[in-house]
Amino acid sequence: MPLSVQTRREKQKAELRSELVAAAHKLVQEEGYEGLTIRKLAKRVGYAPMSVYSYFADKQDILFALAADAFETLAKRIEDHPADDPIEALQVVMTEYAAFGLGNPNEYRTVFMTEKVKPPEGRTFAEMQEGNPLMKVLINRVEACVTAGKLKGDPRAIATMLWAVGHGTISLLITFPFYPFGDQQAFVKRMCDFTLAALATQDVPPLTETPVNC
Amino acid sequence: MPLSVQTRREKQKAELRSELVAAAHKLVQEEGYEGLTIRKLAKRVGYAPMSVYSYFADKQDILFALAADAFETLAKRIEDHPADDPIEALQVVMTEYAAFGLGNPNEYRTVFMTEKVKPPEGRTFAEMQEGNPLMKVLINRVEACVTAGKLKGDPRAIATMLWAVGHGTISLLITFPFYPFGDQQAFVKRMCDFTLAALATQDVPPLTETPVNC
DNA sequence: ACGTTATGTCGTACATGTACAAAAAGATTT
DNA sequence: AAATCTTTTTGTACATGTACGACATAACGT
Numbered sequence: 001m002p003l004s005v006q007t008r009r010e011k012q013k014a015e016l017r018s019e020l021v022a023a024a025h026k027l028v029q030e031e032g033y034e035g036l037t038i039r040k041l042a043k044r045v046g047y048a049p050m051s052v053y054s055y056f057a058d059k060q061d062i063l064f065a066l067a068a069d070a071f072e073t074l075a076k077r078i079e080d081h082p083a084d085d086p087i088e089a090l091q092v093v094m095t096e097y098a099a100f101g102l103g104n105p106n107e108y109r110t111v112f113m114t115e116k117v118k119p120p121e122g123r124t125f126a127e128m129q130e131g132n133p134l135m136k137v138l139i140n141r142v143e144a145c146v147t148a149g150k151l152k153g154d155p156r157a158i159a160t161m162l163w164a165v166g167h168g169t170i171s172l173l174i175t176f177p178f179y180p181f182g183d184q185q186a187f188v189k190r191m192c193d194f195t196l197a198a199l200a201t202q203d204v205p206p207l208t209e210t211p212v213n214c
Numbered sequence: 215m216p217l218s219v220q221t222r223r224e225k226q227k228a229e230l231r232s233e234l235v236a237a238a239h240k241l242v243q244e245e246g247y248e249g250l251t252i253r254k255l256a257k258r259v260g261y262a263p264m265s266v267y268s269y270f271a272d273k274q275d276i277l278f279a280l281a282a283d284a285f286e287t288l289a290k291r292i293e294d295h296p297a298d299d300p301i302e303a304l305q306v307v308m309t310e311y312a313a314f315g316l317g318n319p320n321e322y323r324t325v326f327m328t329e330k331v332k333p334p335e336g337r338t339f340a341e342m343q344e345g346n347p348l349m350k351v352l353i354n355r356v357e358a359c360v361t362a363g364k365l366k367g368d369p370r371a372i373a374t375m376l377w378a379v380g381h382g383t384i385s386l387l388i389t390f391p392f393y394p395f396g397d398q399q400a401f402v403k404r405m406c407d408f409t410l411a412a413l414a415t416q417d418v419p420p421l422t423e424t425p426v427n428c
Numbered sequence: 429a430c431g432t433t434a435t436g437t438c439g440t441a442c443a444t445g446t447a448c449a450a451a452a453a454g455a456t457t458t
Numbered sequence: 459a460a461a462t463c464t465t466t467t468t469g470t471a472c473a474t475g476t477a478c479g480a481c482a483t484a485a486c487g488t
Contacts (some may be wrong), residue, residue, distance in 0.1 A: 253444075
């Protein structure tokens, strides 16, 4: 069965889009993060600058696409890194997450530190975050801890709290590199251990749902 | 004794600077945060656009000056809001901090979510953070808890950990307004209570100092 | 086959931050 | 008072993101 005209068009569009992403990636590699400009990117692929906007809503959308790749490999690395003890498995998530953030501050910033006003290209926020592979593996491992009796309470609530602590730690380290946190690794480990130990002693209730509009 | 010529010049410069800050503040009030542009600001005070750069290193410096004002009032509000119980006094810090961040996301972003590469205008980072009135009041109240026997360990380490948790909570709420955290207030309170309760059971060692270059 | 409508491409234009250097104003020295 | 030096002010220029609309191309209904 041949592809319908519509899907062929979509496929071509997707191809061009990923060609643009690849070019953007190379550009960043060669000239650094601030070297990525729409004009340069367009020139690379032989288009007019404005044509880029047929494939990306704006520059942030490009940065987001770049970051998405990086985060996918992170999620894969985490899943390739299991552990016998469910708590240890959780620690792996936190550690890898931290290592990624500290090693890829630009990507971390674009994903976690810039306001999300519009879901990038039709996708809704719910599926962007709940469907986020990182949050998914985090929740999974939390659930494993709960069923193993190591943690108690609502998995999503626990995961969200871990996320808040982890994000706070990473983003402070990224934003204030000169603040005397001491050794970065040590600080990350401290926060991680502290939080997990504390969670182990509590029964965590679900997040209170409020009927927020939308 | 009359002012020396030099100090008079400095004073005049400071005056013009704060005039600029005032104009910037009014501009933001009238046209919103993105309405603050260097050209408009210069026109407001009757200068050429480039003249602004005699008083501010760059646009971030202006935003920072704006935020500094806001944070000063926050620090004052916190100090005007004491509590009998030292733990309660700490909770006040966290609560007010959160309320400020959620109520002034722009200011919060510029201060806590944008990379700090250069200390704004000669000031070093050490005095920027250690001398930061907010961190000061936080450490003070932590010390009060320690001397009251409610907490145990190194005050600066405890304060930094509280900061990390508080910042993680606020910045996630700011960045992902559509994530189902549930009620924002409730989530803040949960994180705050959780962390304080956990800290109460531990003896917190000082942050490991590492001889980072610079 | 032909007009109509959607879709992709691009040229132009504007506002913005800011680098650079000239010009102006002020201070200091001779 | 004049000359020199420093500091402040400004004009010009450039790269950038992107709004707007023109144009071309492709799909579709007739």
